[in-house]
Amino acid sequence: MGADPMEQSRFLFGRIKGKTENDLVKESGLKEIYTVRPAAIIFTEQTPNKPWYERALAPTLHVFKVIKPAWVITSIGLSRAILYLVKNGHHATLFENQDLRNIISENHLLE
Known part of the structure; x- marks a missing residue:
């Protein structure tokens, strides 16, 4: 984004x-080139060695998930949407965060 x-x-x-x-x-x-522009990514697996600023921002992402869900995507959802594009192709070439979320929901790629 x-x-x-x-x-x-x-x-x-x-x-x-x-x-x-x-x-x-x-x-x-x-x-073919697909441009993917995710916004806020919530990582689904926690790593113990994250820098302090990443740990500090994590709760903010969950707040955005409630307030502005179109701006947030999980790391699993993002990876599934990208894999879907690579495997199946698409008529569009540019995918903003909401487009990625639409691919997930339209194709039942559970987040």
Whole structure:
């Protein structure tokens, strides 16, 4: 989330993400490219060595899951949606977080 395909964002990460996506499409030589833009990812397996800031932000993600569910996806849901795209293809090539959640629900890929 946050990539700027015009590469003109005020934020450096938006410009870099947009440029990276554009370069992949132009220069990869691949037959099909799917751009996936997840937003907040809730990791389903806890790792003991997470940095303090990741541990501090974890409760916030669960709050967003209630307040703005379209912005949140689980790591399992994200991986299942990506695997679905790779195996089955899709007419679209750009997938924002809500698009990924739609793929999960429409294809019964339990999160």
